[in-house]
Amino acid sequence: MRRDYNGGLIAFSRFFSFFATRTCSPELSINSQFRLLCITCDSLTTTHTFSQLLRQCIDERSISGIKNIQAQMLKSGFPVELSGSKLVDASLKCGEIGYARQLFDGMSDRHIVTWNSLIAYFIKHRRSKEAVDMYRLMITNKVLPDEYTLSSVFKAFSDLSLEKEAQRSHGLAVILGLEVSNVFVGSALVDMYVKFGKTREAKLVLDRVEEKDVVLITALIVGYSQKGEDTEAVKAFQSMLVEKVQPNEYTYASVLISCGNLKDIGNGKLIHGLMVKSGFESALASQTSLLTMYLRCSLVDDSLRVFIGIKYPNQVTWTSLISGLVQNGREEMALIEFRKMMRDSVKPNSFTLSSALRGCSNLAMFEEGRQIHGIVSKYGFDRDKYAGSGLIDLYGKCGCSDMARLVFDTLSEVDVISLNTMIYSYAQNGFGREALELFRRMINLGLQLNDVTVLSVLLACNNSGLVEEGCELFDSFRKDKIMLTNDHYACMVDMLGRAGRLEEAEMLITEVTNPDLVLWRTLLSACKVHRKVEMAERITRKILEIAPGDEGTLILMSNLYASTGKWNRVIEMKSKMKEMKLKKNPAMSWVEIDKETHTFMAGDLFSHPNSEQILEKLEELIKNAKDLGYVEDKSCVFQDMEETAKERSLHQHSEKLAIAFAVWRNVGGSIRILKNLRVCVDCHSWIKIVSRVIKREIICRDSKRFHHFRDGSCSCGDYW
DNA sequence: CTAGGGTTAG
Numbered sequence: 001m002r003r004d005y006n007g008g009l010i011a012f013s014r015f016f017s018f019f020a021t022r023t024c025s026p027e028l029s030i031n032s033q034f035r036l037l038c039i040t041c042d043s044l045t046t047t048h049t050f051s052q053l054l055r056q057c058i059d060e061r062s063i064s065g066i067k068n069i070q071a072q073m074l075k076s077g078f079p080v081e082l083s084g085s086k087l088v089d090a091s092l093k094c095g096e097i098g099y100a101r102q103l104f105d106g107m108s109d110r111h112i113v114t115w116n117s118l119i120a121y122f123i124k125h126r127r128s129k130e131a132v133d134m135y136r137l138m139i140t141n142k143v144l145p146d147e148y149t150l151s152s153v154f155k156a157f158s159d160l161s162l163e164k165e166a167q168r169s170h171g172l173a174v175i176l177g178l179e180v181s182n183v184f185v186g187s188a189l190v191d192m193y194v195k196f197g198k199t200r201e202a203k204l205v206l207d208r209v210e211e212k213d214v215v216l217i218t219a220l221i222v223g224y225s226q227k228g229e230d231t232e233a234v235k236a237f238q239s240m241l242v243e244k245v246q247p248n249e250y251t252y253a254s255v256l257i258s259c260g261n262l263k264d265i266g267n268g269k270l271i272h273g274l275m276v277k278s279g280f281e282s283a284l285a286s287q288t289s290l291l292t293m294y295l296r297c298s299l300v301d302d303s304l305r306v307f308i309g310i311k312y313p314n315q316v317t318w319t320s321l322i323s324g325l326v327q328n329g330r331e332e333m334a335l336i337e338f339r340k341m342m343r344d345s346v347k348p349n350s351f352t353l354s355s356a357l358r359g360c361s362n363l364a365m366f367e368e369g370r371q372i373h374g375i376v377s378k379y380g381f382d383r384d385k386y387a388g389s390g391l392i393d394l395y396g397k398c399g400c401s402d403m404a405r406l407v408f409d410t411l412s413e414v415d416v417i418s419l420n421t422m423i424y425s426y427a428q429n430g431f432g433r434e435a436l437e438l439f440r441r442m443i444n445l446g447l448q449l450n451d452v453t454v455l456s457v458l459l460a461c462n463n464s465g466l467v468e469e470g471c472e473l474f475d476s477f478r479k480d481k482i483m484l485t486n487d488h489y490a491c492m493v494d495m496l497g498r499a500g501r502l503e504e505a506e507m508l509i510t511e512v513t514n515p516d517l518v519l520w521r522t523l524l525s526a527c528k529v530h531r532k533v534e535m536a537e538r539i540t541r542k543i544l545e546i547a548p549g550d551e552g553t554l555i556l557m558s559n560l561y562a563s564t565g566k567w568n569r570v571i572e573m574k575s576k577m578k579e580m581k582l583k584k585n586p587a588m589s590w591v592e593i594d595k596e597t598h599t600f601m602a603g604d605l606f607s608h609p610n611s612e613q614i615l616e617k618l619e620e621l622i623k624n625a626k627d628l629g630y631v632e633d634k635s636c637v638f639q640d641m642e643e644t645a646k647e648r649s650l651h652q653h654s655e656k657l658a659i660a661f662a663v664w665r666n667v668g669g670s671i672r673i674l675k676n677l678r679v680c681v682d683c684h685s686w687i688k689i690v691s692r693v694i695k696r697e698i699i700c701r702d703s704k705r706f707h708h709f710r711d712g713s714c715s716c717g718d719y720w
Numbered sequence: 721c722t723a724g725g726g727t728t729a730g
Binding site: 248385 | 722724725726730
């Protein structure tokens with residue numbers, strides 16, 4: 001019966017639609033068309049007439065058309081309440097919220113659709129506060145929300161963190177039975193609880209929804225994925241397949257991120273296959289997630305293959321690629337891709353910039369980094385905390401803590417991470433007092449410190465010889481029951497060890513439940529500094545029990561024996577290393593000149609195209625230094641050889657070659673050197689004197705910290 | 721005439 005009625009209505013409106021398109025011509029104004037139609041139709045069909053005309057107004061975005069129609073309705077005595085919601089809807093679609101609101105306010109009796117349209121409009125334009133206000137007004141007007149109202153208003157609650165009110169409305173959805181019966185309401189609820197971080201609640205809602213669909217389940221997977229409950233995300237995806245719900249591009253986009261987080265390449269590849277099979281391989285967001293997944297699993301080649309297949313990568317895609325490459329130690333390539341992105345006129349955002357900056361700072365590429373700083377300013381991210389932290393990190397790792405501080409002071413919002421980065425910059429560069437002052441400021445601001453904070457302050461004390469302060473802080477951290485990791489202990493062992501308090505350092509290790517290799521090696525290197533052969537041998541036995549033939553340990557012992565003249569033992573160590581087929585990491589230095597990075601290896605005098613000039617300049621610098629009192633320190637040579645050969649080997653250290661090259665190229669400003677190992681005592685005293693000779697600052701970042709050589713002295717105070 | 725889910729970061 002009812003179906004017949006509906007069918008009749010549909011047939012009628014089809015007929016009318018035909019009529020309307022014939023009657024309405026673009027030459028006539030909406031006004032005259034309306035009059036025309038009124039003449040040809042009786043009042044019963046007027047509602048349908050309106051629909052046709054309004055649709056045309058929407059197509060033409062003509063708010064005046066809508067106003068005309070309303071005027072005609074009034075004139076012909078047609079009650080506005082009957083068609084009010086259509087007028088409101090048309091106004092909203094023309095982007096005229098003001099007029100829609102005016103209409104709404106003028107109505108004495110409002111249909112629920114009117115309320116829903118307005119709420120939906122506010123949600124769509126992220127005007128959550130107004131959406132909630134409208135919802136509240138609806139309740140006070142005793143209008144009962146329906147499935148449309150509820151499925152949109154929940155987003156506003158999560159946006160505004162209105163948990164209490166959200167719960168009350170959830171209760172309403174339960175009472176109305178909509179939580180179970182309407183999957184739109186269910187998904188909105190799941191999404192809301194997910195945004196509140198309550199995946200458990202979200203799952204409970206999902207379980208109650210009768211007919212689960214792809215959106216509902218995806219909303220939960222997204223929740224798990226974003227909260228780091230990645231195993232749950234993958235499980236939910238699998239059970240979705242079991243229940244024969246087809247995943248779509250949104251689903252793939254989120255579950256793949258979880259596979260990446262888990263480094264679960266097995267499932268990752270499986271899902272990749274599924275994605276191709278179901279035809280979602282060309283959806284950009286899924287492709288981006290796929291790219292991210294391969295990068296997180298360190299499968300750089302696979303990720304590049306995915307990237308090549310992407311026709312129009314957007315900002316997010318590029319950012320994912322650039323940050324992933326940096327994470328995999330492929331900084332140079334990351335920066336090339338960054339340039340390509342800029343060339344393709346894809347705008348960078350703060351994520352992109354902070355990743356590109358991190359690429360620069362890892363390689364201490366000062367010039368390149370400064371150019372990116374220019375881009376940061378150009379796009380207005382100077383005060384942004386993400387881009388800002390990248391800049392602070394860059395300047396810190398290039399030895400300019402002053403510039404890092406300048407950036408830090410312009411940030412619009414200071415948080416734990418930007419503070420950590422700044423403290424760490426000071427720490428690396430040996431500005432312990434400044435680091436501690438910032439740390440105190442952080443405490444005063446009431447910010448919750450984390451493990452990076454702890455490491456940064458301890459490192460600051462360590463690098464500035466503030467042993468007492470360091471111990472006090474460490475004790476206070478222990479007292480405050482702050483989670484201390486092996487890294488924190490290693491820092492303390494290093495600090496105490498360097499200060500010659502070896503027994504205390506060893507005591508500290510016994511406190512650690514699961515001491516790792518690094519911890520013992522740190523102690524061992526302290527033994528080396530203080531030439532405590534017996535203790536070193538005891539520690540070595542301990543290490544070799546955990547890790548037989550550990551490379552670092554054998555090298556350290558070999559060097560210790562060398563510096564105490566026990567050459568027989570040195571040979572013993574070396575043969576042991578040969579047996580294990582271990583080779584020492586070659587010592588390398590890098591220097592960036594005119595945005596080009598030059599690499600130097602210790603003892604390698606010929607591979608650089610300008611070796612001749614470099615050696616000439618080096619000889620000159622050594623002579624100049626000797627005139628001012630430089631004498632080779634042969635304790636830095638760990639091989640038994642003739643005295644002159646020892647001198648020669650010292651002269652071929654990679655940092656000396658790099659500095660000679662930079663001086664020869666006559667670079668302006670400070671000379672910046674990056675080293676993979678730590679700077680030796682001989683080079684350290686040589687560079688000090690050279691900095692006076694050439695009247696130029698030399699900044700050397702070794703594997704552990706910075707040395708600023710200026711006018712014959714070093715910022716580390718000869719303590720490193 | 722009104723409704724639900726995604727990808728990048730220090």
